[in-house]
Structure formats: structure tokens, C-alpha cells
Amino acid sequence: MSINFGRETCCDLPSAEAREWLVTNGIGGYASGTIAGLLTRRYQGLLVAALKPPLGRTLLVTKIDDLVEYQGQVYPLYTNRWAGGAVDGYGHHHIERFHLDRTVPTWKFACADALLEKRIWMQPEANITYVRYSLTRATGPMTLTLKALVNYRDYHSDTQTWNWQMQVEPVENGVCVTAFSEAVPFYLLTDRATVTPAHEWYYHFDLARERERGLMDHEDHLHAATFTATLNPGESLCFVATTDPNPSLNAEAALEVRRTHERKLLGFWQDSCPVNSREIPEWVKQLVFAADQFVVNRSIPENPVGKTIIAGYPWFGDWGRDTMISLPGIAITTGRLQIARAILYTYAKYVDQGMLPNRFPDAGETPEYNTVDATLWYFEAVRQYYEVTEDIDVIENLFPVLADIIQYHCRGTRYNIHLDPADGLLYAGEIGTQLTWMDAKIGDWVVTPRIGKPVEINALWYNALRIMGKFARQIGRPYQEYDALADRALARFERFWHPELGYCYDVLDGIYGNDATLRPNQIFAVSLPHSALSPEQQRAVVETCGRFLLTSSGLRSLSPNHLHYRGYYGGNPIQRDSGYHQGTVWAWLLGPYVIAHLRVFQNPQVARSFLDPIANHLTTAGLGNISEIFDGNAPMYPQGCIAQAWSVGEILRAWSATER
Numbered sequence: 001m002s003i004n005f006g007r008e009t010c011c012d013l014p015s016a017e018a019r020e021w022l023v024t025n026g027i028g029g030y031a032s033g034t035i036a037g038l039l040t041r042r043y044q045g046l047l048v049a050a051l052k053p054p055l056g057r058t059l060l061v062t063k064i065d066d067l068v069e070y071q072g073q074v075y076p077l078y079t080n081r082w083a084g085g086a087v088d089g090y091g092h093h094h095i096e097r098f099h100l101d102r103t104v105p106t107w108k109f110a111c112a113d114a115l116l117e118k119r120i121w122m123q124p125e126a127n128i129t130y131v132r133y134s135l136t137r138a139t140g141p142m143t144l145t146l147k148a149l150v151n152y153r154d155y156h157s158d159t160q161t162w163n164w165q166m167q168v169e170p171v172e173n174g175v176c177v178t179a180f181s182e183a184v185p186f187y188l189l190t191d192r193a194t195v196t197p198a199h200e201w202y203y204h205f206d207l208a209r210e211r212e213r214g215l216m217d218h219e220d221h222l223h224a225a226t227f228t229a230t231l232n233p234g235e236s237l238c239f240v241a242t243t244d245p246n247p248s249l250n251a252e253a254a255l256e257v258r259r260t261h262e263r264k265l266l267g268f269w270q271d272s273c274p275v276n277s278r279e280i281p282e283w284v285k286q287l288v289f290a291a292d293q294f295v296v297n298r299s300i301p302e303n304p305v306g307k308t309i310i311a312g313y314p315w316f317g318d319w320g321r322d323t324m325i326s327l328p329g330i331a332i333t334t335g336r337l338q339i340a341r342a343i344l345y346t347y348a349k350y351v352d353q354g355m356l357p358n359r360f361p362d363a364g365e366t367p368e369y370n371t372v373d374a375t376l377w378y379f380e381a382v383r384q385y386y387e388v389t390e391d392i393d394v395i396e397n398l399f400p401v402l403a404d405i406i407q408y409h410c411r412g413t414r415y416n417i418h419l420d421p422a423d424g425l426l427y428a429g430e431i432g433t434q435l436t437w438m439d440a441k442i443g444d445w446v447v448t449p450r451i452g453k454p455v456e457i458n459a460l461w462y463n464a465l466r467i468m469g470k471f472a473r474q475i476g477r478p479y480q481e482y483d484a485l486a487d488r489a490l491a492r493f494e495r496f497w498h499p500e501l502g503y504c505y506d507v508l509d510g511i512y513g514n515d516a517t518l519r520p521n522q523i524f525a526v527s528l529p530h531s532a533l534s535p536e537q538q539r540a541v542v543e544t545c546g547r548f549l550l551t552s553s554g555l556r557s558l559s560p561n562h563l564h565y566r567g568y569y570g571g572n573p574i575q576r577d578s579g580y581h582q583g584t585v586w587a588w589l590l591g592p593y594v595i596a597h598l599r600v601f602q603n604p605q606v607a608r609s610f611l612d613p614i615a616n617h618l619t620t621a622g623l624g625n626i627s628e629i630f631d632g633n634a635p636m637y638p639q640g641c642i643a644q645a646w647s648v649g650e651i652l653r654a655w656s657a658t659e660r
Helices: 013-018 208-212 251-272 282-292 320-332 337-348 373-389 392-411 455-474 480-496 520-527 535-548 573-579 587-601 604-609 612-617 645-659
Strands: 020-024 030-034 045-052 055-070 073-076 095-101 104-111 114-122 128-137 142-154 167-171 174-178 186-190 194-206 218-231 236-242 295-297 307-309 507-510 513-515 554-556
Touching (some): 020 104, 020 114, 045 128, 045 236, 055 104, 055 114, 055 186, 055 218, 055 236, 073 104, 114 142, 114 251, 128 251, 142 186, 142 236, 167 194, 174 194, 218 236, 236 251, 251 282, 282 320, 282 645, 307 320, 307 337, 320 337, 337 373, 337 392, 373 392, 373 455, 392 455, 392 480, 455 520, 520 535, 520 554, 535 587, 554 587, 587 604, 587 645, 604 645
Antiparallel strands (some): 020 030, 030 045, 045 055, 055 073, 055 142, 095 104, 104 114, 114 128, 128 236, 142 218, 167 174, 174 186, 186 236, 507 513
């Protein structure tokens, strides 16, 4: 597909500011903004550097206010909106075309008979953002002026200041900015411009999306330097924002590094793809590029090139649960098997008391282990890796870790996670905790606590036990214990079936008894390779989810018939978190639904048709990517993160499954 917009979108401010671009660097840093060029979020910036990869993300360079003088006329290319709603610049009126060139956002500005192209990309594995301006059409020279606006703050926060004095020093080809004595210096450089250092605060940039989220809706940024250059037809200017004092200023060479990386991604994908590359829809190819944006380095003492997966942009770090769910689609389906292997080994080093960490805090504190499902998804990720690679060394090396996890779950670990000896099912939870993926918590209020025996946790537990039995056989280890545990779980899984309703309880043995609320969690009892449901029950689950939970963008987290159903996601943090799992649509759940449908009905064409609407979504929010969540009610606007790893990974995995 072509993610390509003309004036009808680019010159219409509501349309242009609703569409956001994203580029990443593979170590946790990124750049992001809107087609229109104006700021709408605190998370947007030209260089959000990962100072402690993959975290420590810090906004260093916010944006460029660029303008050109051509044939005696001045054309602002920037657009700003200020607190109160006033707009200036109106640079979006000069955008003749915007398109996403694989991973490189590209603008074409029409100024009279001149055409100026602007591209933005990042260097892989470096906190370096490139902006290239190319005068591709003109009848004379054009003067280009760039005002660089900077900051230095954690990407979750905002800046309100009247007296912050940064140090802006001239260096060769630009300036060095030092925000304060302990700050990491960063550099604004060009290959040919005249630079004039500055120190002028611009106050009260309006942040409309933050206002929608009930957060601080304006911010200040510092004008640190102005760059001026004259371009003749066919010439280019390269601007670089970087923490590296000596980056390459050769834009052509830097762009070729990015292009080489993209070609490798396509090569890995095509080598592993079940169909001829000419038959792959363009939207699927675009998701291959999107998948790469989530893969980042996480070094550990035993492996300085360890890997992990960022859960979502712009505000998530790497989460254990999200990593294990998205790994098969992000790394295995795309043919990047070495990445998958590295992630499996990286997380094995963090297993503690039989648990994978749920979250690595942004400031680098001790990982948090408040999850029951991340660890169980780890088994499925290992299984899918082995199914493709037959890499027996990985099974040999990870088996002791996996066996230890099973033992801890049997005898008990954190948060009252333990095997119930009465029925062989897994119990999890304590008052005040939220251990499953439905993990919203407001103060001491756990919105959907699900304490007891959640259906998907026990589907995952049964699946993990069957996997362990198979692995044990393949490497000559005792398997009888795993088979016995699995047989017992299978025998008692029937407790989840509610014959009158024709679907599964969501939680057994909870604080208030058994919970028959219709939620999507039971779909995993069908989509996982080892199912504890009968074929008739599997079909009933798929049909029920299709009837009440399915939308074009994913599955609702709660049936619309429920008293607590919320059809629209929005408002302040309390309003948003209280509706996060009460009807909000989750895109990642569409993958398991498609795979479950394929399993039950054995019709790849019909199963694949549920994925078709995603192609349209790639042009509506995070361009070329899939959002985290959507409203439960029509028109089901995208919400949450503009790019979510498990959304992309599960859609890719499901598409591949329908092709195989």
C-alpha cells in the first residue's frame, strides 16, 4: 500500500495533525511528530534520545521551525499552535505531498514553482536524527532558514520555565547544547549552513492530545540556534541532531545506511514468508518495517548485545508480557530468528522465583515482577521459535529455567501464584494487585482484579505443561511429571465451561465466586496450540466472541451488554484507566481470534478477511503502524499509543498463519 497524502489531507489542519509519523533507532530512542509539523503531544520531538538504552528517554531536540525565501517571497514551512488556540506559520498550507517511504517520512513543499523535499530518519543504534532538505525543482536559488528548538527533560514530563539558562556553544558545523552541568551534551549540526547561536524561550506551545488526556496541555521550548543556507536547484542541506560529537554529515551515505537496513528486513521476511513476495499485500510489507521499530538492544552482563521489545510508542518501555506475546510476530514471523533467540536468552537471565519481570522502570530501578502471564507466554514464545528453527541447543540451555518456573508455580511464588492441589489449576492474585494483562489500577483500586483462576492463565498453564512434556522427550529428560500435571489440568479445565451460557467463565474461584462476565480472554483456550476445550466448545467460544466482542480493529474487552461497558475511551487518567478494559477494543486480540477461527472453521480465506480493515487503519493514526486500542463503539477511533508491538506482531502472525 502507499501511505501517501495530498493537499486534501496535508492542508487540512485537523486531518494533518491527527496523523503521526515515527522513526526509531533500535536502542530505544525515537523521533515523532505530525504531518502538519505542529506539536500535539509531550512525547513528540525530533530527537528523543535513549540515554540509558533502551530507556532513559530524554527529549533533547523538539522541532525545527523552518522557512524559505524564494523569488522575493517568504514561505514558512512550520506550523505552531499556542495556548489559547492561535496558529501561526501555517506551513502545512505549502505541503503538496506527504508520504511514508518505507520508514522515512517525506514531505514535498510547493513554494511558487519551487519544490522542496524534506526527509527525516535516524541512524540505526545511535541517538542521531537526520533531516535532509533537497531543492528538487526551482528556477533560481532558495534561502533556507532553520530555527532549532530544544529541551532537556524526561519524555513523560513537561517544561514550564522562565529562567532556565542552557549553555549554547559554537562548535565546528553547528552548536553544542549543555542543559545543565550534569546533562549529556548534544549537538545541532549541518553540512553547509551558517549558524547563529541563540537563547530565546518560546512559551506555551499547545498540546491538544495531552489536553484530551487530561494532562498539562502546554509547554515551553528553547530556540537554541538558527541555521541559514542558500540552495541552488538540485542541492541539499543536511541537519543533524545528535548526542555524538562527530556524526557523519553526509546525508546520502547516512540515508543509504537506513536503506540497507530496510532491504535486510525485507530479505529476512521474504526468506521466511509462506508465499511469493509478489503476492504479499503492501500493507503487510509495511508492517514488517513497523515490527522492526520495536526491536531494541538491552545489554546484560553475559551479553552486551541482548535484545528486547519496546511495548509501544510513544510512552511504553519494554514489558515482559508484551515482549513475549509480540515476539513470535515481531521476530519469528519476520524471519529475524537471531533476534528472537537473543530475546529468549536475555529474559532467561531475569527470571526470578519462577517469574519473568513485567516491567523495566524508565529510571533503571529493579524490574517489577507483578505479572502471572508473562512467564507463561515465555513457554509459547520458546515453542514457536523451536517449531521454526529446530534449534535444540536453545531447548537444552533454557530447559533448566523452564523447569524451575514450573516448580515455582507448583509450590507457590509471589502474589499467591500457586497450583491448587484440589483441581490442578493455577491460582493467582492478592488484594490490591493486578497480575493479568487486564492490569489497570487507580491508586489502590484495581479495576479488573481477576483474583482466582483466570481462564487465559490456565489455558496458558496447560499449554506450557504440554510444551514441557514435548521438550523433555526431545532432550531425553523425564517427562512424566509434566504429562501428569497437564492431564490433571485438562481434566479439571471443564470447570471453566458454562453450559447454560455456552462460553467459558472468565475467572473461577474468585473473591465473589465464579465470574461469568463475557470477556475475550477465553479466546486463548482456542488459539493456543494445546487446547483443553472440546471441538464443540471451541466453536462456541469463537462464535460468541465473534457475535459480541469482535470489531474491525480487534476484540472488545467487555461485552456491550454488560452494565459496566464503556464504549468510548478518553478523558483524564482516572476516566481512561477505569475504561481501559471495560469495553475498549484491543487490536492485538484480533490475532488470536483469527487463529482460533482458522482452527475451528479451517477456512483461511474467511479467517484472513478479518484482517483486511487493518490496511485502512495504517493511514489514520500512527502512519504505517497499528494503534494500541480503539473505542468500542463506532466509528471506533484509534486511541492510546500510536504504535503497539503486540498489535503489529499478532496481526503479522495471524496473516502468516492464514497463508500457511
